[in-house]
Amino acid sequence: MGAKAPGGSGKAAVVLVSGGLDSATLLAIARAEGRVCHALTFDYGQRHRVELQAARRVAARLGAAEHRIVPLDLTWMGGSALTDQAIPVPASGAAPGSAIPATYVPARNTIFLSIALGWAEVLGARDIYIGANAVDYSGYPDCRPAFIEAFERLANLATRAGVEGAGFRIQAPLVSLSKAEIIRTGVGLGVDYAQTLSCYDPDAEGRACGRCDACRLRAEGFAVAGIADPTPYQPA
Amino acid sequence: MGAKAPGGSGKAAVVLVSGGLDSATLLAIARAEGRVCHALTFDYGQRHRVELQAARRVAARLGAAEHRIVPLDLTWMGGSALTDQAIPVPASGAAPGSAIPATYVPARNTIFLSIALGWAEVLGARDIYIGANAVDYSGYPDCRPAFIEAFERLANLATRAGVEGAGFRIQAPLVSLSKAEIIRTGVGLGVDYAQTLSCYDPDAEGRACGRCDACRLRAEGFAVAGIADPTPYQPA
Numbered sequence: 001m002g003a004k005a006p007g008g009s010g011k012a013a014v015v016l017v018s019g020g021l022d023s024a025t026l027l028a029i030a031r032a033e034g035r036v037c038h039a040l041t042f043d044y045g046q047r048h049r050v051e052l053q054a055a056r057r058v059a060a061r062l063g064a065a066e067h068r069i070v071p072l073d074l075t076w077m078g079g080s081a082l083t084d085q086a087i088p089v090p091a092s093g094a095a096p097g098s099a100i101p102a103t104y105v106p107a108r109n110t111i112f113l114s115i116a117l118g119w120a121e122v123l124g125a126r127d128i129y130i131g132a133n134a135v136d137y138s139g140y141p142d143c144r145p146a147f148i149e150a151f152e153r154l155a156n157l158a159t160r161a162g163v164e165g166a167g168f169r170i171q172a173p174l175v176s177l178s179k180a181e182i183i184r185t186g187v188g189l190g191v192d193y194a195q196t197l198s199c200y201d202p203d204a205e206g207r208a209c210g211r212c213d214a215c216r217l218r219a220e221g222f223a224v225a226g227i228a229d230p231t232p233y234q235p236a
Numbered sequence: 237m238g239a240k241a242p243g244g245s246g247k248a249a250v251v252l253v254s255g256g257l258d259s260a261t262l263l264a265i266a267r268a269e270g271r272v273c274h275a276l277t278f279d280y281g282q283r284h285r286v287e288l289q290a291a292r293r294v295a296a297r298l299g300a301a302e303h304r305i306v307p308l309d310l311t312w313m314g315g316s317a318l319t320d321q322a323i324p325v326p327a328s329g330a331a332p333g334s335a336i337p338a339t340y341v342p343a344r345n346t347i348f349l350s351i352a353l354g355w356a357e358v359l360g361a362r363d364i365y366i367g368a369n370a371v372d373y374s375g376y377p378d379c380r381p382a383f384i385e386a387f388e389r390l391a392n393l394a395t396r397a398g399v400e401g402a403g404f405r406i407q408a409p410l411v412s413l414s415k416a417e418i419i420r421t422g423v424g425l426g427v428d429y430a431q432t433l434s435c436y437d438p439d440a441e442g443r444a445c446g447r448c449d450a451c452r453l454r455a456e457g458f459a460v461a462g463i464a465d466p467t468p469y470q471p472a
Contacts, residue, residue: 118343
């Protein structure tokens, strides 16, 4: 199954998988599009370590050909509630006076896509899937279509494959879907969302807090979609 | 020394320092421009581990305010003679039929700049210095002015600081200088190039091989500049 195709394989793709609702849907979409999926997860010192277990379940159940969990320590950098123990996870929304919440990790999607790009080039893959979403996006700047387009442009200037002609495509099929639309899409593709974890502050068993931004958006998504929420929540 | 200036400090800068001739000159230029320099070095599984010792010497001698050496394992990715033990370092130049040599690390500068961007945002720095050079550049696509410009554009779409108004600048002052011009600039700023290491295949004592692309370009640079080459070479 020649994943290493120097000229660029039309089937191979790198898929960024966090283990959350969005990236599970993303992987299901990539598989439905006939991709041979090389799933990539970062262990970046996130508080929510049980997220990595969810990523393993998602990659295995949704048919990734390969799954890499790559250590990428961003805790030394500080600056985010997700990686800096000194900053509390806010109960809801952005801090007063700021459009962007404390859970924003500086340059996270840029860093993740850059490493995915390097791996894609080595694999001979030309498509990189990312579950960025600009609708229910909590105000993160690196989830907008303009960011995705700028990264694709950069990718084709930055790499041997770009210079030598075979262009990279950054696939962000969720970017303009609502959470309810994402959930309906995933259910249609057979995704079992009970296996996924979106919460910023889960307990040791991987159960969701039900209070953080990610939990709130996810629960609203199931409600709007008219689909029973299968999320395991912590006892009240 | 308020390095953490949320509104963006005009003096603070992140400087990518490898320990080679180019990045030593880069740090000297940033210091001469009055920057408070936060030096950033990646330990990315490069064969030339003594490079990290050179980076430490360079950062200390040229007055970096701070120096971080960040682990960033890229060996799992494969694909480069610099990180993959199965690929030999070529004695000279690109392989036949390819404009880009085996020492190219896929997406390396994109990955390095992305992490520098995250740190700059946390520090409140708006300037990121990189020693990319398009003249004697060995054919790496991510050393060209078009790449630098595309990354700067991306940086201002990807980040809270970009969205909220204070723009990032990617400073690549070496990009159009010849190796001889870089050396003359550095000597004028007091850089001691005996402390730097450019070689792709040094011995355990950090002495240069004298045969690889990097050694060849460096030696030619000293010759053209009319400056005695202070590089410690391995015994013949």
